[in-house]
Amino acid sequence: MKRFCFCVLLLCSLPLMAATPERVTFPSGSETASGLLYLPSGAGPHPAIIVIHEWWGLNDWIKEQANELAGEGYVALAVDLYRGQVASDPEMAHELxxxxxxxxxxxDLVAAFDFLAKRKDVDPQRIGAVGWCMGGGYAAQFAVAEPNLRAVAINYGPLPTEKAALARIHAMVLGNFGGQDRGIPPSSVEAFVAAMKDLHKEVDAKIYPDAGHAFENPNNSQGYKPEDAKDAQERMKRFFARTLKGNG
Known part of the structure; x- marks a missing residue:
């Protein structure tokens, strides 16, 4: 899978967390995967969201996203696809x-789904996923691989194109993309939406005309678009409330 992750390096520190996450491990084939688990208040069972990091790894910005989701009532599991490594510069991110x-x-993502589905505080019928950049591409491929995933939000991630792969997607899909993203041009987004609709799949993708890649990340000093980022975040918030909580 091509990874079009030309984000600007995350330099800012994370605001204080509402709650301390728990590092958890779970089997992934013959290996062991891990992640940070953020829990909402209350006994549940709660809806859950698997959070998939950018090419930088499981850094502070991704932790912040998972923490905010927990504050909205979701069990949020930020999966560490790099097994503990976090990039400190673009070259390292590229290599990782x-x-x-x-x-x-x-x-690892399917294993994370299985881990959440077995928890007493999670409703296994209401598990979704969200990813940005490289993680957005993995979110899309995760939807192909896991038929029980209910909803997925793809933020400027590479999209699958094979009709047979798209046919295996059962999750409802939301997408946020930049019209100036040279790695993921609007034409590829439009083709994905058209193919999904031909297959009678639920998909809602929005292209922000003036935005480029990684426009939601405030640490992307050259490409952050505050108004577009706020709109994209609100779209995701409404999407997950509808698909995982049944609101609206």
Missing amino acids: SRGLPQDRGIR
Whole structure:
């Protein structure tokens, strides 16, 4: 899978967390995968969201996203696809992303789904996923691989194109993309939407005309679009409330 992750390096520190996450491990084939688990208040069972990081790894910005989702009532599991490594510069991020076998990444995400589905505080019928950049591409491929995933939000991630793969997607799909993203041009988004609709799949993709890649990340000093980012976040918030909570 091509990874079009030309984000700007995350430099800012994370605001104080509402709750301390728990590092959890779970089997992934013959290996062990891990992630940070953020819990909402109350006994549940709650809806859950698997959070998939950018090519930088499981860094502070991704932790912040998972923490915010927990604050909205979801069990949020931020999966560590790099097994503890976090990039400190674009060259390292490039090497880490190239060194991650796609089949292992998808296997880890499916294992994360199984881990959540077995928890007493999670409703296994209401598990979704969200990813950005490289993680957006993995979110899309995760939807192909896991038929029980209920909803997935893809933020400027590479999209599958094979009709047979799209036919295996059962999750409802939301997408947010930049019209100036040279790696994921609007034409590829439009083709994906058209193919999904031909297959009678539920899909809602929005292209922000003036935005480029990684426009939602405030640490992307050259490409952050505050108004577009806020709109994209609100779209995701409404999407998950509808698909995982049954609101609206």
